[in-house]
Amino acid sequence: xxxxxxxxxxxxxxxxxxxxxxxxxxxxxxxxxxxxxxxxxxxxxxxxxxxxxxxxxxxxxxxxxxxxxxxxxxxxxxxxxxxxxxxxxxxxxxxxxxxxxxxxxxxxxxxxxxxxxxxxxxxxxxxxxxxxxxxxxxxxxxxxxxxxxxxxxxxxxxxxxxxxxxxxxxxxxxxxxxxxxxxxxxxxxxxxxxxxxxxxxxxxxxxxxxxxxxxxxxxxxxxxxxxxxxxxxxxxxxxxxxxxxxxxxxxxxxxxxxxxxxxxxxxxxxxxxxxxxxxxxxxxxxxxxxxxxxxxxxxxxxxxxxxxxxxxxxxxxxxxxxxxxxxxxxxxxxxxxxxxxxxxxxxxxxxxxxxxxxxxxxxxxxxxxxxxxxxxxxxxxxxxxxxxxxxxxxxxxxxxxxxxxxxxxxxxxxxxxxxxxxxxxxxxxxxxxxxxxxxxxxxxxxxxxxxxxxxxxxxx
Amino acid sequence: xxxxxxxxxxxxxxxxxxxxxxxxxxxxxxxxxxxxxxxxxxxxxxxxxxxxxxxxxxxxxxxxxxxxxxxxxxxxxxxxxxxxxxxxxxxxxxxxxxxxxxxxxxxxxxxxxxxxxxxxxxxxxxxxxxxxxxxxxxxxxxxxxxxxxxxxxxxxxxxxxxxxxxxxxxxxxxxxxxxxxxxxxxxxxxxxxxxxxxxxxxxxxxxxxxxxxxxxxxxxxxxxxxxxxxxxxxxxxxxxxxxxxxxxxxxxxxxxxxxxxxxxxxxxxxxxxxxxxxxxxxxxxxxxxxxxxxxxxxxxxxxxxxxxxxxxxxxxxxxxxxxxxxxxxxxxxxxxxxxxxxxxxxxxxxxxxxxxxxxxxxxxxxxxxxxxxxxxxxxxxxxxxxxxxxxxxxxxxxxxxxxxxxxxxxxxxxxxxxxxxxxxxxxxxxxxxxxxxxxxxxxxxxxxxxxxxxxxxxxxxxxxxxxxxxxxxxxxxxxx
Numbered sequence: 001x002x003x004x005x006x007x008x009x010x011x012x013x014x015x016x017x018x019x020x021x022x023x024x025x026x027x028x029x030x031x032x033x034x035x036x037x038x039x040x041x042x043x044x045x046x047x048x049x050x051x052x053x054x055x056x057x058x059x060x061x062x063x064x065x066x067x068x069x070x071x072x073x074x075x076x077x078x079x080x081x082x083x084x085x086x087x088x089x090x091x092x093x094x095x096x097x098x099x100x101x102x103x104x105x106x107x108x109x110x111x112x113x114x115x116x117x118x119x120x121x122x123x124x125x126x127x128x129x130x131x132x133x134x135x136x137x138x139x140x141x142x143x144x145x146x147x148x149x150x151x152x153x154x155x156x157x158x159x160x161x162x163x164x165x166x167x168x169x170x171x172x173x174x175x176x177x178x179x180x181x182x183x184x185x186x187x188x189x190x191x192x193x194x195x196x197x198x199x200x201x202x203x204x205x206x207x208x209x210x211x212x213x214x215x216x217x218x219x220x221x222x223x224x225x226x227x228x229x230x231x232x233x234x235x236x237x238x239x240x241x242x243x244x245x246x247x248x249x250x251x252x253x254x255x256x257x258x259x260x261x262x263x264x265x266x267x268x269x270x271x272x273x274x275x276x277x278x279x280x281x282x283x284x285x286x287x288x289x290x291x292x293x294x295x296x297x298x299x300x301x302x303x304x305x306x307x308x309x310x311x312x313x314x315x316x317x318x319x320x321x322x323x324x325x326x327x328x329x330x331x332x333x334x335x336x337x338x339x340x341x342x343x344x345x346x347x348x349x350x351x352x353x354x355x356x357x358x359x360x361x362x363x364x365x366x367x368x369x370x371x372x373x374x375x376x377x378x379x380x381x382x383x384x385x386x387x388x389x390x391x392x393x394x395x396x397x398x399x400x401x402x403x404x405x406x407x408x409x410x411x412x413x414x415x416x417x418x419x420x421x422x423x424x425x426x427x428x429x430x431x432x433x434x435x436x437x438x439x440x441x442x443x444x445x446x447x448x449x450x451x452x453x454x455x456x457x458x459x460x
Numbered sequence: 461x462x463x464x465x466x467x468x469x470x471x472x473x474x475x476x477x478x479x480x481x482x483x484x485x486x487x488x489x490x491x492x493x494x495x496x497x498x499x500x501x502x503x504x505x506x507x508x509x510x511x512x513x514x515x516x517x518x519x520x521x522x523x524x525x526x527x528x529x530x531x532x533x534x535x536x537x538x539x540x541x542x543x544x545x546x547x548x549x550x551x552x553x554x555x556x557x558x559x560x561x562x563x564x565x566x567x568x569x570x571x572x573x574x575x576x577x578x579x580x581x582x583x584x585x586x587x588x589x590x591x592x593x594x595x596x597x598x599x600x601x602x603x604x605x606x607x608x609x610x611x612x613x614x615x616x617x618x619x620x621x622x623x624x625x626x627x628x629x630x631x632x633x634x635x636x637x638x639x640x641x642x643x644x645x646x647x648x649x650x651x652x653x654x655x656x657x658x659x660x661x662x663x664x665x666x667x668x669x670x671x672x673x674x675x676x677x678x679x680x681x682x683x684x685x686x687x688x689x690x691x692x693x694x695x696x697x698x699x700x701x702x703x704x705x706x707x708x709x710x711x712x713x714x715x716x717x718x719x720x721x722x723x724x725x726x727x728x729x730x731x732x733x734x735x736x737x738x739x740x741x742x743x744x745x746x747x748x749x750x751x752x753x754x755x756x757x758x759x760x761x762x763x764x765x766x767x768x769x770x771x772x773x774x775x776x777x778x779x780x781x782x783x784x785x786x787x788x789x790x791x792x793x794x795x796x797x798x799x800x801x802x803x804x805x806x807x808x809x810x811x812x813x814x815x816x817x818x819x820x821x822x823x824x825x826x827x828x829x830x831x832x833x834x835x836x837x838x839x840x841x842x843x844x845x846x847x848x849x850x851x852x853x854x855x856x857x858x859x860x861x862x863x864x865x866x867x868x869x870x871x872x873x874x875x876x877x878x879x880x881x882x883x884x885x886x887x888x889x890x891x892x893x894x895x896x897x898x899x900x901x902x903x904x905x906x907x908x909x910x911x912x913x914x915x916x917x918x919x920x921x922x923x924x925x926x927x928x929x930x931x932x933x934x935x936x937x938x939x940x
Contacts, residue, residue, distance in 0.1 A: 296499035310486040311494035354487040376462045406482035
């Protein structure tokens with residue numbers, strides 16, 4: 001292979017990894033301080049336990065960092081620290097809830113975090129050449145749909161707040177929608193990579209509207225159908241919205257046709273309206289979104305409590321562990337139902353204020369910025385679309401749940417990626433991280449070497 | 461494709477900006493609105509989690525305390541009043557759902573520790589819980605009980621003030637209510653025909669009758685309009701504005717001085733005196749005594765009544781608004797005063813002419829018992845000269861020694877005072893036409909306590925009904 005002199009703009013391998021390492025230290029420090037603050041609040045004394053938690057966290061992150069250094073030396077240096085930061089924020093908030101809920105959620109979450117990193121390593125190892133994903137795209141798509149269907153299966157699925165989002169095998173609960181989102185994105189990226197030109201070239205204008213050729217649009221109609229299907233059968237507006245947004249974003253990036261997006265949006269609206277007027281669960285959610293005071297102690301309780309908790313937060317928040325979560329002397333829903341999952345953003349705003357909430361949103365924006373940067377650096381269509389899709393679905397999931405608890409959109413039951421308590425979410429998002437870093441590693445190595453490179457892992 | 465990716469990122473950035481926008485709506489711009497929603501129980505529970513300070517009487521007797529239930533984060537406090545109805549007025553009540561009133565409301569910041577919040581950043585960092593401060597009062601439980609016993613269930617009020625400090629020693633209002641019952645019975649108590657929730661000492665404007673002659677006499681003597689020896693002819697009756705104005709009992713007194721006129725409460729003398737003094741001067745002295753504006757006392761101003769001459773729109777009329785000076789001078793016309801205001805009048809005379817601001821609180825101390833604030837007596841106004849005050853004191857001694865107020869006499873203690881009996885034809889009084897008053901202080905030569913006592917709906921006179929009540933309360937406070 002011809003080796004060209006590295007240009008000034010080409011990233012250097014070593015410095016990228018060092019920046020990653022440097023970025024991990026403040027994250028571990030933040031976690032330590034966060035745990036210490038919760039300790040101080042609960043026990044009025046500082047143990048060295050918070051320090052050991054911080055060190056433990058740092059050690060796990062360092063191990064991952066070393067693994068990345070070996071296997072993905074050219075990967076984006078900021079994405080992993082940003083995701084570790086989100087996990088750290090989640091761990092601190094969940095740890096703060098443990099005392100009040102008398103549960104060990106933080107320990108579980110920490111275990112999931114370690115498991116997530118192991119899964120990350122496995123995915124990086126197995127998918128050194130992630131283009132194999134393209135070959136199995138229909139299998140992957142079917143797996144995704146199967147995962148989405150699983151909660152409706154008897155003996156397996158379970159209904160939470162009227163939506164079918166979870167499956168349960170013995171003591172282990174799982175939210176298949178988290179994994180399904182990855183499958184759908186991989187399928188879409190692969191399908192659109194192959195058909196995007198046909199979609200553009202074959203398009204014709206009918207009555208002033210540019211329509212894609214029906215033949216190639218069939219599978220995309222299936223995606224629309226799947227979204228509607230999710231609305232009807234899984235009854236979850238949030239994940240349906242998240243999927244469809246990722247779909248439209250990919251369609252736009254692949255074809256550059258805004259008219260496709262308009263048509264897609266119109267179809268989604270039409271479908272959503274039909275579902276709204278026929279499926280009572282979805283209609284209830286929308287009505288409560290429009291006027292939560294119509295049933296303040298029933299259907300509107302969750303979103304109202306979310307707003308009330310935020311009102312208590314103000315600009316700077318009430319401080320760690322000072323927001324009211326459980327109602328004294330009662331074992332009911334409490335002031336902040338599902339504080340560790342759906343409403344964790346409200347808890348953050350209540351205790352850290354508007355500044356804390358805005359900071360969390362900024363972290364998601366930074367993750368999106370890094371994700372899109374990876375997409376822009378990637379050389380082939382599949383990598384570009386894959387990175388775009390993964391980033392969009394991650395960012396949109398954050399939008400859907402934060403938008404839900406701040407009443408921008410109806411409140412639904414998706415998790416706040418990496419912050420909310422939940423194993424499936426952690427695992428799925430670390431697979432997502434693995435895929436993004438795989439794309440990034442290849443793209444940056446090619447940029448450094450000035451041309452296409454062999455698959456990762458054979459660089460030495 | 462890269463330009464589209466940038467545009468997609470722009471779209472996501474805008475979406476996230478919307479999230480920040482909505483968050484700031486709930487946390488900052490619309491936060492007050494959300495906190496006031498009745499569906500929002502957070503503020504209620506927050507208030508319940510603060511241990512409110514104790515309220516104690518002058519002798520340390522516990523008037524109000526907060527009792528905690530539950531442990532840790534779910535610990536909450538409820539107010540308890542060990543003395544029941546004795547200090548329902550003026551201490552009031554404080555409950556999370558029903559709100560608060562009177563002293564509890566006025567001193568809320570001290571009692572909740574609100575005033576000490578953020579005093580040290582260190583406390584904040586340590587996450588120290590907000591704790592209320594204890595407030596002690598100058599109220600005397602024995603005197604309050606004496607007032608209750610002597611009112612004996614008749615609607616009325618007693619106010620006792622230390623003339624030289626303004627410290628309120630007793631403030632009794634009948635019928636009483638028990639603040640402990642507020643959570644269960646607030647709506648019933650609000651509908652109570654006896655209006656037990658009304659503090660008659662501060663919220664009930666009554667016609668003062670002849671006790672107001674003290675104000676007229678003050679204006680006349682202090683402005684130099686008359687001296688103690690000035691003689692004015694006091695016939696049995698006058699015609700003022702077409703209506704007869706007669707002496708009680710119908711007797712003519714001839715040429716008399718102000719002491720004789722006070723001793724026998726001669727209406728015609730004071731009606732003429734009022735005209736001599738004039739509206740402007742009388743109003744000036746009323747203003748100095750605190751009439752025509754809310755009293756300056758540590759109770760919420762929304763729960764205080766103004767004393768003055770009230771026009772049809774329930775606003776105190778000014779001197780140039782066509783008031784009948786002859787009848788005001790004898791405490792009639794549309795003149796209404798609270799027992800607190802009349803106690804301030806006699807306390808001023810007792811304190812050589814200086815009106816001290818009446819105060820119920822005495823000290824504020826923190827949870828560790830350190831006193832953090834002490835009430836410093838302060839003068840509200842210089843109403844009259846020392847000379848005028850001693851001239852009035854002499855006349856008021858005569859009232860008790862030989863005049864209408866002999867029932868207020870105490871053995872071994874010189875009492876100075878003035879009686880009053882206003883005829884009020886109120887429906888709820890069911891044929892008992894009089895508002896009986898006694899205002900005074902003791903000992904006359906070295907006043908320690910000034911008292912106003914009044915009884916609603918009685919067929920007795922101030923000298924027979926109210927004077928013994930005032931005497932008993934003064935006896936308790938001086939003797940005890």
